[in-house]
Amino acid sequence: MNDISVIKEEQRPSRIHVLSNPKDALVDVVAVQGLGSTYPYTWMGKRKSTRRNTLSNLEAQGVRWLETYLLEDLPEARIMAFEYNSKWLYNADFLGLHEHASALLHALVDKRQETPGRPILFIGHSYGGLVIKQVFPRVIQSARANNLWM
DSSP: OOOTTOOOGGGOOOEEEEEEOOTTOOEEEEEEOOTTOOTTGGGBBOOOSOSSOOGGGGOOBTOBTIIIIIHHHOTTEEEEEEEOOOOOSSSOOSOOHHHHHHHHHHHHHHHTTTSTTOOEEEEEOTHHHHHHHHHHHHHHHOHHHHHHHO
16 A cells, blocks of 8 residues: 555554543543553453453453543543553654653643643553653743643
8 A cells, every 4th residue: 555644553643532521521631551552452451251240350351441430430530541652672663751751741731721720630551650750840841831730
């Protein structure tokens, strides 16, 4: 296929998926995937082989817990997932931790223009936690981003 509009998964830029956006949201929840994973697979459980519907079996394969269980528990939250190329073994991105943090910050600035000051709850898986941690020094350094948190 010679269609240059088709972009391979590993070549896609960083982006935020808005999974839930209630009109009167009280908090933003931002989930950041770990190294070597993608959205939504970081946030999916695996099916257990038992028949009982117990709490431990609620991690059914194909169930995206951000959109189902977290949404049930926090219906007043705007839920977002930050996706970036986190491959490290093959088709690796040449961007590092600081560049991913900057991309997350810029994406959040764009998404939070109309909701400055709304509290943010971050959820990080593995390397995603390090990406989140690197956002905070950038907020302090950036007046534009700082206005969205203060």
